Amino acid sequence: MTVFRAIYASRPFGFDAGVLNNILLDARRANARDGITGALICRHDIYLQWLEGPEEKVRAALARIERDDRHVDLVLRVADTQPDRQFGDWAMLHDPAVSWIWPPEDVAKGAAAQAGPLELEAIFARLRDMVGRGGAV
Numbered sequence: 001m002t003v004f005r006a007i008y009a010s011r012p013f014g015f016d017a018g019v020l021n022n023i024l025l026d027a028r029r030a031n032a033r034d035g036i037t038g039a040l041i042c043r044h045d046i047y048l049q050w051l052e053g054p055e056e057k058v059r060a061a062l063a064r065i066e067r068d069d070r071h072v073d074l075v076l077r078v079a080d081t082q083p084d085r086q087f088g089d090w091a092m093l094h095d096p097a098v099s100w101i102w103p104p105e106d107v108a109k110g111a112a113a114q115a116g117p118l119e120l121e122a123i124f125a126r127l128r129d130m131v132g133r134g135g136a137v
Protein backbone atom coordinates (compact mmCIF):
# COMPACT_ATOMS: atom_id res chain seq x y z
CA MET A 1 0.00 0.00 0.00
CA THR A 2 1.30 3.45 -0.87
CA VAL A 3 0.10 6.82 0.24
CA PHE A 4 -0.10 10.00 -1.82
CA ARG A 5 1.50 13.05 -0.22
CA ALA A 6 1.16 16.74 -0.96
CA ILE A 7 2.89 19.70 0.67
CA TYR A 8 1.92 23.28 -0.09
CA ALA A 9 2.55 26.75 1.28
CA SER A 10 0.13 29.66 1.24
CA ARG A 11 -0.43 33.06 2.81
CA PRO A 12 -3.19 33.50 5.41
CA PHE A 13 -5.91 36.00 4.58
CA GLY A 14 -7.67 37.25 7.71
CA PHE A 15 -5.64 35.25 10.20
CA ASP A 16 -6.92 35.04 13.77
CA ALA A 17 -7.79 32.38 16.33
CA GLY A 18 -11.41 32.13 15.20
CA VAL A 19 -10.51 31.69 11.53
CA LEU A 20 -7.91 29.11 12.40
CA ASN A 21 -10.32 27.13 14.58
CA ASN A 22 -12.87 27.04 11.79
CA ILE A 23 -10.26 25.87 9.29
CA LEU A 24 -9.22 23.08 11.63
CA LEU A 25 -12.84 22.05 12.23
CA ASP A 26 -13.45 21.89 8.46
CA ALA A 27 -10.17 20.09 7.83
CA ARG A 28 -10.55 17.47 10.54
CA ARG A 29 -14.16 16.67 9.67
CA ALA A 30 -13.43 16.25 5.98
CA ASN A 31 -10.16 14.41 6.51
CA ALA A 32 -11.71 11.87 8.90
CA ARG A 33 -14.30 11.19 6.19
CA ASP A 34 -11.72 10.96 3.40
CA GLY A 35 -8.98 8.95 5.10
CA ILE A 36 -6.59 11.92 4.98
CA THR A 37 -4.05 12.66 7.70
CA GLY A 38 -1.46 15.41 7.96
CA ALA A 39 -0.17 18.50 9.67
CA LEU A 40 -0.76 22.23 9.39
CA ILE A 41 1.93 24.66 10.47
CA CYS A 42 0.45 28.10 10.81
CA ARG A 43 1.71 31.55 11.56
CA HIS A 44 0.35 35.00 10.72
CA ASP A 45 2.46 35.01 7.53
CA ILE A 46 2.31 31.39 6.34
CA TYR A 47 0.39 28.14 6.18
CA LEU A 48 2.49 25.09 5.44
CA GLN A 49 0.44 21.92 5.14
CA TRP A 50 1.24 18.24 4.68
CA LEU A 51 -1.64 16.08 3.42
CA GLU A 52 -1.43 12.31 2.92
CA GLY A 53 -3.94 9.65 1.95
CA PRO A 54 -5.62 8.14 -1.11
CA GLU A 55 -4.50 10.13 -4.17
CA GLU A 56 -7.98 10.88 -5.42
CA LYS A 57 -9.07 12.18 -1.98
CA VAL A 58 -5.94 14.27 -1.43
CA ARG A 59 -6.25 15.84 -4.89
CA ALA A 60 -9.92 16.63 -4.26
CA ALA A 61 -9.07 18.20 -0.88
CA LEU A 62 -6.32 20.25 -2.54
CA ALA A 63 -8.77 21.53 -5.13
CA ARG A 64 -11.18 22.65 -2.37
CA ILE A 65 -8.35 24.16 -0.34
CA GLU A 66 -7.05 26.09 -3.34
CA ARG A 67 -10.47 27.71 -3.79
CA ASP A 68 -10.69 28.68 -0.10
CA ASP A 69 -10.61 32.44 0.39
CA ARG A 70 -9.11 32.18 3.89
CA HIS A 71 -5.69 32.12 2.26
CA VAL A 72 -3.99 33.22 -0.97
CA ASP A 73 -0.93 32.51 -3.10
CA LEU A 74 -1.02 28.72 -2.69
CA VAL A 75 2.11 27.06 -4.06
CA LEU A 76 2.15 23.28 -4.31
CA ARG A 77 5.72 22.19 -3.53
CA VAL A 78 5.50 18.38 -3.30
CA ALA A 79 3.06 15.83 -4.73
CA ASP A 80 4.33 12.26 -4.76
CA THR A 81 3.78 8.71 -3.55
CA GLN A 82 5.28 7.47 -0.30
CA PRO A 83 5.52 4.01 1.26
CA ASP A 84 4.00 5.07 4.61
CA ARG A 85 2.03 7.76 6.35
CA GLN A 86 4.01 10.13 8.57
CA PHE A 87 1.04 11.64 10.43
CA GLY A 88 -1.22 8.59 10.66
CA ASP A 89 -2.48 9.55 14.13
CA TRP A 90 -3.78 12.99 13.15
CA ALA A 91 -6.75 14.02 11.00
CA MET A 92 -4.81 17.31 11.00
CA LEU A 93 -2.04 17.96 13.49
CA HIS A 94 -1.95 21.63 14.26
CA ASP A 95 1.12 23.58 15.23
CA PRO A 96 0.40 27.20 16.06
CA ALA A 97 2.92 30.00 15.82
CA VAL A 98 6.03 28.01 15.22
CA SER A 99 9.08 30.18 15.50
CA TRP A 100 11.60 27.67 14.15
CA ILE A 101 10.58 27.74 10.49
CA TRP A 102 11.88 30.57 8.30
CA PRO A 103 11.90 34.04 9.87
CA PRO A 104 9.13 36.33 8.57
CA GLU A 105 11.52 38.28 6.36
CA ASP A 106 12.51 35.06 4.55
CA VAL A 107 8.86 34.03 4.20
CA ALA A 108 8.15 37.44 2.70
CA LYS A 109 10.92 36.81 0.17
CA GLY A 110 9.35 33.49 -0.86
CA ALA A 111 11.31 30.95 1.23
CA ALA A 112 8.46 28.42 1.23
CA ALA A 113 7.83 28.73 -2.48
CA GLN A 114 11.49 28.01 -3.15
CA ALA A 115 12.08 25.29 -0.56
CA GLY A 116 12.95 21.84 -1.86
CA PRO A 117 11.33 18.58 -0.75
CA LEU A 118 14.16 17.73 1.65
CA GLU A 119 13.94 21.04 3.46
CA LEU A 120 10.16 20.70 3.74
CA GLU A 121 10.44 17.12 4.97
CA ALA A 122 12.92 18.21 7.64
CA ILE A 123 10.46 20.84 8.89
CA PHE A 124 7.65 18.31 9.26
CA ALA A 125 9.99 15.68 10.76
CA ARG A 126 10.93 18.23 13.41
CA LEU A 127 7.27 18.87 14.12
CA ARG A 128 6.67 15.12 14.54
CA ASP A 129 9.58 14.96 17.00
CA MET A 130 8.19 17.92 18.95
CA VAL A 131 4.83 16.21 19.23
CA GLY A 132 6.57 13.11 20.51
CA ARG A 133 7.86 15.26 23.35
CA GLY A 134 4.44 16.80 23.96
CA GLY A 135 5.15 20.05 22.11
CA ALA A 136 2.14 20.55 19.83
CA VAL A 137 -1.49 19.50 19.56
Ligand SMILES: Cc1cc2nc3c(=O)[nH]c(=O)nc-3n(C[C@H](O)[C@H](O)[C@H](O)COP(=O)(O)O)c2cc1C
Pocket residue numbers: 023026027028030031038040047049051061064065066067068070071092
Ligand atom coordinates in the same frame (compact mmCIF):
# COMPACT_ATOMS: atom_id res chain seq x y z
C1 LIG B 1 -5.04 26.56 5.42
C2 LIG B 1 -6.22 25.66 5.14
C3 LIG B 1 -6.09 24.30 5.37
C4 LIG B 1 -7.15 23.43 5.08
N1 LIG B 1 -7.00 22.10 5.28
C5 LIG B 1 -7.96 21.25 4.86
C6 LIG B 1 -7.78 19.84 4.93
O1 LIG B 1 -6.75 19.34 5.40
N2 LIG B 1 -8.78 19.05 4.46
C7 LIG B 1 -9.93 19.56 3.96
O2 LIG B 1 -10.79 18.78 3.53
N3 LIG B 1 -10.16 20.87 3.95
C8 LIG B 1 -9.21 21.73 4.38
N4 LIG B 1 -9.43 23.09 4.35
C9 LIG B 1 -10.79 23.57 4.14
C10 LIG B 1 -11.24 23.53 2.69
O3 LIG B 1 -10.76 24.67 2.04
C11 LIG B 1 -12.78 23.48 2.64
O4 LIG B 1 -13.34 24.54 3.37
C12 LIG B 1 -13.31 22.17 3.20
O5 LIG B 1 -12.66 21.07 2.61
C13 LIG B 1 -14.83 22.01 2.99
O6 LIG B 1 -15.10 22.14 1.63
P1 LIG B 1 -16.61 22.22 1.09
O7 LIG B 1 -17.24 23.38 1.83
O8 LIG B 1 -16.49 22.44 -0.39
O9 LIG B 1 -17.24 20.91 1.47
C14 LIG B 1 -8.38 23.96 4.62
C15 LIG B 1 -8.49 25.33 4.38
C16 LIG B 1 -7.43 26.18 4.64
C17 LIG B 1 -7.57 27.65 4.40
